Ligand SMILES: *[C@@H]1O[C@H](CO)[C@@H](O)[C@H](O)[C@H]1NC(C)=O
Ligand SMILES: *[C@@H]1O[C@H](CO)[C@@H](O)[C@H](O)[C@H]1NC(C)=O
Ligand SMILES: *[C@@H]1O[C@H](CO)[C@@H](O)[C@H](O)[C@H]1NC(C)=O
């Protein structure tokens with residue numbers, strides 16, 4: 001087994017045109033709706049209403065609107081819509097949270113409560129999916145692209161039509177988040193969507209648009225992993241090794 005140790009400077013991978021891995025979408029204007037309708041919409045079209053875990057995420061999910069935070073009447077415990085996680089981090093405005101209102105929205109950086117049946121803009125997000133199965137890079141690619149029934153038999157013809165793909169980690173924030181999430185993997189390394197078909201590194205999802213015509217990657221056999229214990233951006237491995245992998249939802 002040949003192991004190459006090539007460190008890709010993260011800077012080479014930065015592309016200003018694309019956002020965060022934890023992408024969020026703000027719905028506003030005529031789409032303003034109640035907290036429950038917003039939750040149902042986000043769960044259908046994205047992952048959920050946004051969960052905000054720390055100050056950095058609070059800055060990233062910028063905007064005005066419903067967030068995933070709610071509490072049950074009579075309870076003082078605030079939870080996130082996604083997985084009913086307890087809200088460890090909060091950023092309440094002055095005089096908040098009110099005890100008689102059950103849903104939370106964000107106004108600038110600060111959070112406020114409101115009646116859940118009021119219409120507000122709202123924020124949905126799309127998460128990174130860690131698949132704890134051991135697959136080669138190409139099997140992992142097929143797995144991700146099958147998550148919503150794309151035509152994996154003919155990747156070239158349906159290129160760009162997948163909702164899911166092997167994950168693209170573009171910004172330093174994506175990278176930090178993925179590094180946290182990789183700790184849950186059952187393998188020490190996890191495939192990402194990074195591959196090298198002809199001596200040039202690219203994201204299989206086509207995020208670097210000049211590579212748009214390349215439907216699938218490993219012709220020379222090297223693909224990119226993120227390591228549990230590594231300190232570098234990515235490591236390069238033989239694409240035939242079996243690893244857990246990250247899928248993500250494209251928008
Ligand atoms: C809150 O803390 C618990 C325990 O450390 C953790 O499992 C959970 O994921 C945290 N929730 C959020 C939203 O950060
Ligand atoms: C909320 O929006 C719906 C339509 O999206 C509308 O029928 C309803 O009257 C609005 N409610 C309020 C309180 O503005
Ligand atoms: C994947 O590989 C790891 C490490 O070899 C192993 O611990 C784990 O049980 C494997 N998982 C599956 C689902 O086979």
Ligand SMILES: *[C@@H]1O[C@H](CO)[C@@H](O)[C@H](O)[C@H]1NC(C)=O
Nearest residue numbers: 155156157158159160161162
């Ligand atoms: C995407 O799918 C549609 C219909 O399924 C097809 O007409 C279109 O050519 C596909 N686009 C690409 C870029 O393959």
